[in-house]
Amino acid sequence: MTDKDRLDDYVEAVLALVDQVPRGRATTYGAIADALFDEYGGGPRQPAAVMARHAHGVTWWRIVRSDGTLPPHLADEARQAYLEEGTPLRSSGAVDLRAALWLPPVVD
DNA sequence: TACTTGACATTTT
DNA sequence: AAAAATGCCAAGT
Numbered sequence: 128m129t130d131k132d133r134l135d136d137y138v139e140a141v142l143a144l145v146d147q148v149p150r151g152r153a154t155t156y157g158a159i160a161d162a163l164f165d166e167y168g169g170g171p172r173q174p175a176a177v178m179a180r181h182a183h184g185v186t187w188w189r190i191v192r193s194d195g196t197l198p199p200h201l202a203d204e205a206r207q208a209y210l211e212e213g214t215p216l217r218s219s220g221a222v223d224l225r226a227a228l229w230l231p232p233v234v235d
Numbered sequence: 236t237a238c239t240t241g242a243c244a245t246t247t248t
Numbered sequence: 249a250a251a252a253a254t255g256c257c258a259a260g261t
Contacts (some may be wrong), residue, residue, distance in 0.1 A: 155243090155244095156242075156243055156244085157243070157244065160243085160244095170243075170244085171243045171244060172241065172243050172244090173243095174242090174243085175241070175242050175243055176240095176241060176242085176243095177242095178242055179241070179242055182242075187242075190242080191242090192242080192243065192244085193243075193244060193245085194244095197242070198242055200242085201242060
């Protein structure tokens with residue numbers, strides 16, 4: 128198993144979790160990092176780095192920061208998706224994690 | 236090999 | 249409440 132294969136594997140794991148997030152809900156980068164920590168370790172920046180390069184074909188808007196907000200360039204498109212899915216939002220336009228947070232299954 | 240960068244998180248101003 | 253500083257880990261260059 129080469130280093131590249133290992134990274135591709137991590138990418139798949141992240142995208143898989145993203146794909147599992149139920150409609151109208153959301154999860155955080157930290158939660159994903161936690162779920163994958165047992166197998167790959169690393170911190171919350173890794174899932175983020177993965178998404179930055181593989182945001183194609185996945186429901187990336189269901190992944191938000193720990194405070195429910197999202198960087199400026201994404202907030203715009205994400206907002207539309209939230210409105211369509213009926214995702215609980217806060218006054219600031221950020222996702223209301225208290226109601227929408229979905230925790231990925233952690234590997235034992 | 237060394238330095239920079241990042242769709243983050245947490246703590247302190 | 250909002251912004252700045254710190255800590256973090258690995259990929260990219």
